[in-house]
Amino acid sequence: MTKHSCHHSLSEAQAREVLNRSGLSRTKAKMGILITLSEASSPLSVAEIHKLLGGDASCDVSTVFRSITQFKEKGIIRESNLGEDFFRYELIGQEDHHHHHHVRCRDCGVIKPLPECDLSAFEKAILNLGFEKMEHHLEFTGICVKCLKDR
Amino acid sequence: MTKHSCHHSLSEAQAREVLNRSGLSRTKAKMGILITLSEASSPLSVAEIHKLLGGDASCDVSTVFRSITQFKEKGIIRESNLGEDFFRYELIGQEDHHHHHHVRCRDCGVIKPLPECDLSAFEKAILNLGFEKMEHHLEFTGICVKCLKDR
DNA sequence: CTTTATGCAAACGATTTGCAATCCT
DNA sequence: AGGATTGCAAATCGTTTGCATAAAG
Numbered sequence: 001m002t003k004h005s006c007h008h009s010l011s012e013a014q015a016r017e018v019l020n021r022s023g024l025s026r027t028k029a030k031m032g033i034l035i036t037l038s039e040a041s042s043p044l045s046v047a048e049i050h051k052l053l054g055g056d057a058s059c060d061v062s063t064v065f066r067s068i069t070q071f072k073e074k075g076i077i078r079e080s081n082l083g084e085d086f087f088r089y090e091l092i093g094q095e096d097h098h099h100h101h102h103v104r105c106r107d108c109g110v111i112k113p114l115p116e117c118d119l120s121a122f123e124k125a126i127l128n129l130g131f132e133k134m135e136h137h138l139e140f141t142g143i144c145v146k147c148l149k150d151r
Numbered sequence: 152m153t154k155h156s157c158h159h160s161l162s163e164a165q166a167r168e169v170l171n172r173s174g175l176s177r178t179k180a181k182m183g184i185l186i187t188l189s190e191a192s193s194p195l196s197v198a199e200i201h202k203l204l205g206g207d208a209s210c211d212v213s214t215v216f217r218s219i220t221q222f223k224e225k226g227i228i229r230e231s232n233l234g235e236d237f238f239r240y241e242l243i244g245q246e247d248h249h250h251h252h253h254v255r256c257r258d259c260g261v262i263k264p265l266p267e268c269d270l271s272a273f274e275k276a277i278l279n280l281g282f283e284k285m286e287h288h289l290e291f292t293g294i295c296v297k298c299l300k301d302r
Numbered sequence: 303c304t305t306t307a308t309g310c311a312a313a314c315g316a317t318t319t320g321c322a323a324t325c326c327t
Numbered sequence: 328a329g330g331a332t333t334g335c336a337a338a339t340c341g342t343t344t345g346c347a348t349a350a351a352g
Contacts, residue, residue: 025351027307046341060309065342067307081232083288085317086341103277103285112280114273122265122291126254129263131293134254137234138289140273142282176326176331197316211334216317218332236342237316 008093010038022074030067032057034076034091042111043080043088043102082111082139103140107147114140159244161189173225181218183208185227185242193262194231194239194253233262233290254291258298265291 010018015034019026032053037044044052050064068089071077077089082104088111104111117138126134161169166185170177183204188195195203201215219240222228228240233255239262255262268289277285 025306027351029308061341062310062343063308081234081288083232083286101273103280103282105282106284106286112282114276117273119289122252122268122289125265126291126293129254130296130299131254131256131263131291132299133257134291134293135234135257136289136291137232138270138273138287140277140282140285140287142277142285145281148281148283178325178332180333212316213318213335214333 008038010035010091018076022076024070024074028057029053029059029063030070032059033064033067033071037077037089037091040090042113043078043082043090045084045086045088047086049089080139081137083141101138101140103142105144105147106141107143107150110144110146112144159189161186161242169227173227175221175225179208180204180210180214181221183210184215184218184222188228188240188242191241193264194229194233194241196235196237196239198237200240231290232288234292252289252291254293256295256298257292258294258301261295261297263295 012031012035015031015038016026018034019030024030033049035057036049036052046061046064046068049068050059050061053059053064068077071089072079076092078092079087079089080102081087082102083106100116101114102111103114119136119138122136123134163182163186166182166189167177169185170181175181184200186208187200187203197212197215197219200219201210201212204210204215219228222240223230227243229243230238230240231253232238233253234257251267252265253262254265270287270289273287274285
């Protein structure tokens with residue numbers, strides 16, 4: 001029983017439910033973005049989301065940005081920086097409320113999820129510095145097996 | 152004996168030496184940037200470096216970018232992303248060849264260095280995924296004591 | 303009907319690049 | 328001299344914003 005990245009594509013009804021629960025308006029764009037994110041196997045950039053939004057749900061990039069902003073505020077998605085000059089976003093499923101991070105291949109760009117993190121040592125050190133409401137971003141890059149062969 | 156952030160301002164001679172050792176040309180801009188970085192107590196953005204370069208060493212922003220690119224290639228500086236939409240750079244002193252990371256206040260922007268990291272668990276997990284030549288970026292943000300009071 | 307969202311285009315900030323002039327070795 | 332470096336301006340790229348129109352509740 002593989003426990004890998006168990007992302008569940010959202011149905012229309014589920015997407016609607018997510019929006020209701022967060023008090024967000026149900027628009028084609030938001031529905032489309034949520035579903036697109038739910039179907040992705042790794043975090044997507046705004047540009048990618050925009051490109052993936054087909055037909056009815058297609059909208060302007062600015063709308064994607066605005067929607068993403070709202071999703072972030074509501075805690076529906078998680079933002080991560082994988083050493084690129086833009087951010088990537090992924091849905092936060094109800095079962096994985098825990099932080100997690102990624103490895104990204106610096107050659108081909110594949111992105112793999114990593115297991116939950118334990119950074120208690122750091123967090124303790126930071127509390128000692130007097131900081132609160134901590135957040136962290138931990139991202140790895142490397143060269144994946146496939147790209148290692150091509151060298 | 153405090154062992155905190157012991158950054159040593161580089162003298163002209165030392166800066167020149169750094170450039171020689173890396174096979175980089177000794178120009179006013181590069182000298183200035185190196186010295187500016189050596190005098191900073193936390194990582195600087197390109198814009199900040201540019202602003203700090205006074206008088207003789209002042210140059211175009213594009214030159215700062217080009218120099219930074221070379222410094223990165225030579226491993227003279229370390230790049231980090233602290234949740235901002237640009238990168239920050241700091242000199243890698245000969246005594247601190249080890250990785251380290253930062254906490255940044257999301258309100259006022261203060262940046263504090265953190266002690267060296269032990270991420271062996273993650274690194275092991277990543278090796279199991281078949282990745283090599285790993286690099287990682289771990290950055291924290293929080294609200295510092297000072298800003299916590301202002302709320 | 304009143305609020306919120308959207309498209310479009312313009313504005314922005316960070317970074318890159320082409321090219322002719324200039325500095326370095 | 329001859330290649331590397333710079334300034335300057337234009338070009339990109341990601342992201343944001345103003346505004347008039349359209350959709351949501």
